[in-house]
Amino acid sequence: MDGGFLPALFTDHTLRVVGLGAGAVGALAGSLGCFALLRRQSLLGDAVSHAALPGIALAFLLTGSRATPVLVLGAALTGWLGTLFVMAVVRHSRIPEDSALGILLSVFFGVGLVLLTFLQRGPTAAQAGLDTFLFGQAATLLVQDVILVLSLGGVALLLLALSWKEVKLLAFDREFGRVQGIPMGRVDLLLTSLLVVAIVLGLQTVGVVLMSALVVAPAAAARQWTDSLGRMVILAGALGAGAGVGGAWMSTLGDGIPTGPAIVLLASGVVAVSILAAPRRGVLWDRIRRRRVRARLAAGGGTPGMPSEAPGERERLGGGD
Amino acid sequence: MPLHVEIQLLAVVVAAACALPGVFLVLRRVALISDAISHSVLLGIVLAFFWVRDLTHPALILGATATGILTVALVEALHRSGRVKEDAAIALVFPALFSLAVLLIARYAGQIHLDVHSVLLGEIALSPFRRWEVGGVDLGPRSLWMMGGILILNAGALLLLWKELKVSTFDPALAASLGFSPVVLHYAFMTLVSVTAVGAFDAVGSILVVALMIAPPATAWLLTDRLSVMVGLSVALAVAAAVTGFWAAWLLDVSIAGSMAAMTGVGFVLAFILAPDRGVLASLRRRARQRVEFSGMLLAVHLLHHEGTADESVETRVDHLQKHLRWSPDFARRVIDRAERVGWVRREGRERLRLTPLGRETAKVGMIR
Known part of the structure; x- marks a missing residue:
């Protein structure tokens, strides 16, 4: 099957468009997802993608257009408003962040459902395509959608590269950045906005329900292989792109296989392999190392060079190593 | 059913x-x-x-x-x-x-x-x-x-x-x-x-x-x-x-x-x-009230500071507060009203303020704090 796939990727127009789109979405979400993962905002992606649904419905309701840029704009707007809501609730009340995120995702999604069903009462059948945003259908990607993903995604990655030093500080030592006179609040807003852009661009391919996995999974996998932020971002982008292309291809194999779940399962598989087998951090290597040490201890030898700390304490990233 | x-x-x-x-x-x-x-x-x-x-x-x-x-x-x-x-x-x-x-x-x-x-x-x-x-x-x-x-x-x-x-x-x-x-x-x-x-x-x-x-x-x-x-x-x-x-x-x-x-x-x-205690409006209102309370204390200290000095007649004028303490006329009125109500100051004529004995005590305590 693999033999037939690669040529088809270059010859079959639809597959090329779909594969390119899904790959670009995966790369964008994967690389920006690293920051969500490191800043413990993994579930923000889940909430934002759910919060995008009413934006999609509203954009369609107001403009009557189903063009991707219009819907993406609406999605970005409510997704962004949603993150502001969470920030406001956490700041001005005793409600913890996880509850605020849960309220955001369920309530906004509920509003989205209300709007979608409201649209479905209408005389036109034009809203039919909006359903694909729930689970994603890469087959509905058009050339101009892919161009949109590539251009907006390119701008997002360019902004990330330009503000690299600042976002790195934000991820690891926000206080130090503040002392250096960098407006960390604005950097935070920039990074969060870039994440919102990545999420809403992925909705058409992966869907509202599963988009968060594409943000977190490649980053979590990449984290196991390296301790350098730069390498982690590049690797996560590559893994995300791989999962995107692979999942898009899988969804062409059978009728009605939604792209989102296929991509997510591939990415989850990569995470499982990484957590088990990545050199140094892998769980399996840990087991082997421990057994060796135990054998050596039983033989009465010392344990020179043995890393003594628990894996949890090695979570810290960056620095030497 | x-x-x-x-x-x-x-x-x-x-x-x-x-x-x-x-x-x-x-x-x-x-x-x-x-x-x-x-x-x-x-x-x-x-x-x-x-x-x-x-x-x-x-x-x-x-x-x-x-x-x-x-x-x-x-x-x-x-x-x-x-x-x-x-x-x-x-x-x-x-x-x-x-x-x-x-x-x-x-x-x-x-x-x-x-x-x-x-x-x-x-x-x-x-x-x-x-x-x-x-x-x-x-x-x-x-x-x-x-x-x-x-x-x-x-x-x-x-x-x-x-x-x-x-x-x-x-x-x-x-x-x-x-x-x-x-x-x-x-x-x-x-x-x-x-x-x-x-x-x-x-x-x-x-x-x-x-x-x-x-x-x-x-x-x-x-x-x-x-x-x-x-x-x-x-x-x-x-x-x-x-x-x-x-x-x-x-x-x-x-x-x-x-x-x-x-x-x-x-x-x-x-x-x-x-929400009555924890809502955003309640905390905004609480903050505004605290500002008025604190400003009342500031007013008392200000009046005490200038009591018996040469510029007392100027400094105790209501319209001077706007210049000296940078209060808006509206805010100044609210602060003075409250200070009057709790008995820290009283008006002399229309434009002058004078500390009551209670206000003097409060200002002294406030300065120590």
Whole structure:
């Protein structure tokens, strides 16, 4: 099957468009997802993608257009408003962040459902395509959608590269950045906005329900292989792109296989392999190392060079190593 | 019973059943585990269906509850491995399980009458059509019986484990030292959440489960400091959201589950802004009052400072305050009114202020402070 796939990727127009789109979405979400993962905002992606649904419905309701840029704009707007809501609730009340995120995702999604069903009462059948945003259908990607993903995604990655030093500080030592006179609040807003852009661009391919996995999974996998932020971002982008292309291809194999779940399962598989087998951090290597040490201890030898700390304490990233 | 009464009754029971465990989910800061469980139970339903080939079989509920608990266990195992943080563990586990379920359904769509959309979004309007009949006698909608049972189970478990849950929620260290096993209690509680999510998932869809478990307890937490009151309020708020949501959906002819979820959000936003002590407006008002109080003290100190000096006649003029202390005329009037009311200053003529003995004392104390 693999033999037939690669040529088809270059010859079959639809597959090329779909594969390119899904790959670009995966790369964008994967690389920006690293920051969500490191800043413990993994579930923000889940909430934002759910919060995008009413934006999609509203954009369609107001403009009557189903063009991707219009819907993406609406999605970005409510997704962004949603993150502001969470920030406001956490700041001005005793409600913890996880509850605020849960309220955001369920309530906004509920509003989205209300709007979608409201649209479905209408005389036109034009809203039919909006359903694909729930689970994603890469087959509905058009050339101009892919161009949109590539251009907006390119701008997002360019902004990330330009503000690299600042976002790195934000991820690891926000206080130090503040002392250096960098407006960390604005950097935070920039990074969060870039994440919102990545999420809403992925909705058409992966869907509202599963988009968060594409943000977190490649980053979590990449984290196991390296301790350098730069390498982690590049690797996560590559893994995300791989999962995107692979999942898009899988969804062409059978009728009605939604792209989102296929991509997510591939990415989850990569995470499982990484957590088990990545050199140094892998769980399996840990087991082997421990057994060796135990054998050596039983033989009465010392344990020179043995890393003594628990894996949890090695979570810290960056620095030497 | 008329259809709409049955739907509302079901909605009320589901709302109460979800709000009860929701209180502890919110207080223990594991609210989003409800999101994870309510999605991944789909896999249990699908797998159990492959086993028994019957969508009404009780094994489906057992399977779904088991996957709910499996989700919790997987999240904990991942988190404990130290390779990912807890939030990332949640974000990794449930999409994988949910995706597997969706793919299985898509693969065998011809054989299963399990519609992913209705599972996710809920079709509470259709629930009353699935009846429970014994010996030809119609006993009402099946989900109503099931959710009624789950509600009783939740209420009973909460009463039975009240003390243990309360202590372990607010003081885990004390709970451990008193000899409650946190692990046993945690899994017992998570089993309750899973059972509730499964039952409610069937009736109203997973999104409404999340909304009902999180939003009403969070709203209640803004309104009270007492756990027992919070539980009662959560149930009342969830029921109110369910009923108003139902009527809004009925009138507008839109998704009932979506409308109920939206109503839980309306309740939360209202409390967030208007709650008597903890609302945004209350804290704004409190801050404004404190500003006036503090400025009154400042005024007293200012007057004391210039008492008996050469420029006293200038410095004690009301219109001079605007220049000297940079107060707007309106704000100055409010400060002076309050200072007069509490007896710190009195007006001399129309434009002069003079400290009372009480005001003088206050200013002296204020300067020391």
